[in-house]
Amino acid sequence: MTSAGASDARDRDVEGRARNARPRDGLGRPLPYGTEGVPRQPEGVVRAPEQTVAEAQTLLDAGRPFHAHEVFEDAWKSGPEEERTLWRGLAQLAVGLTHAARGNAVGGARLLRRGAGALGEWETERGEYRPYGIDLAGLVRWARELAGRLESGHGPVAAGEEAPRLGP
Template identity: 75%
Template structure:
């Protein structure tokens, strides 16, 4: 190797960009591709649905209202992100509640995408999580949420998705969070 020749010292091929990933305003990797209502990436330049902002701290009532609005609009992927914000920013004693609700929304997302195995599995996992949280906390209706009704909804949808094997209409099959 001659002076100033650093070939072999860098493992990046000369024809490849070192980091071509999309980044957010803070430099974190974040895919900028547009998404459809179920969170599936679309080709660059395609009109997608507006993304749910991440890291928003909301009061529980606002979380439930926003998630319900998104679910009713057939956007369970986006509702999942609202629940995820609550799970990450809320009080420790409620984290498993919000996590279970996020799993329900992801389960509906996968069922709406036609994922015959993953959708039902996530719906059942979410149902078990909200039931376990209700039992351990002694709060079956936190923030007006009907946890028993949501668990029943999730298990019924899981059975239907497995039996029918086709994608469900997320807006039609969206749960009512408050009974």
Template identity: 75%
Template sequence: MSTAPGPYDSGRERDRDEEGRARNQRPRDGLGRPLPYGADGVPRQPEGVVRAPEESVAEAQALLDAGRPFHAHEVFEDAWKSGPATERGLWKGLAQLAVGLTHSARGNTTGGARLLLRGAGAVAAWSAESGRERPYGMDVVELGNWAEALAGLLEREGTAVDAAAHAPRLRGGSAG
């Protein structure tokens, strides 16, 4: 039984950032799946970028529309980590929605449906707690409806979905 060499077997050092933290530098496909070292992948989202909330929403929407929900999740994760503590539940819930769509597009329909529902619950809970239904122009109720509808489709059909075709509209309008 032969396996492809990993970074340690091939003489490669572990991928580390400037502070010495482990950072996997393998290229990734549009859904965030690792590709072999040296393969052509899609550009990765830079980590730790501090954006204005409106910029986060716009950038995440562009990535969702392009069928790259894994990368949209990274934008939401940056907002969750750099934003005010009072908004972490919102951004974490949005990240869960994006990861749910990622799993759904990768064919993990059970995990995708669970994450979509978990994210919808987190966003709804944040909205109820904060009293804000349209933070940064996002329609929290419509996002919850989108997530529940997609989770239902995944549970009924059990097949992978096209991420771009099923991407939500963060600021309202029709979702995929």
């Protein structure tokens, strides 16, 4: 049983919401307090779609797919309803790469396939293959190929080396 004051010891953000303040590594894994981690992505940032793509690509190239997923998640949560499938699919690809880099081949392959399905659904429903310059067909191919390698026993992968190009 916990005492009433126990919840006060939780890490909180400036709005008072529970938020783990432990530092994290480049793949989003928590590190011990006092350890230097990588800078965290601020949450709830509203960006123009092109800014979202550029920032996420920078993070992917740096081998930080967990942090790129947070950028996509902001777009998914703050963007127009009709674009949620697009941003959710991109977030799933980034999380899939995160799991693959952490050595979780099963989870990585599952999320890569789920993200590829969401992007394929976007293409089919919208007939749009390069929203905001994003190469959806190329990303779907990349995700399915990496998922296949993971399912055949390849892994963990180097996130920065395996990171996809979102556009040209």
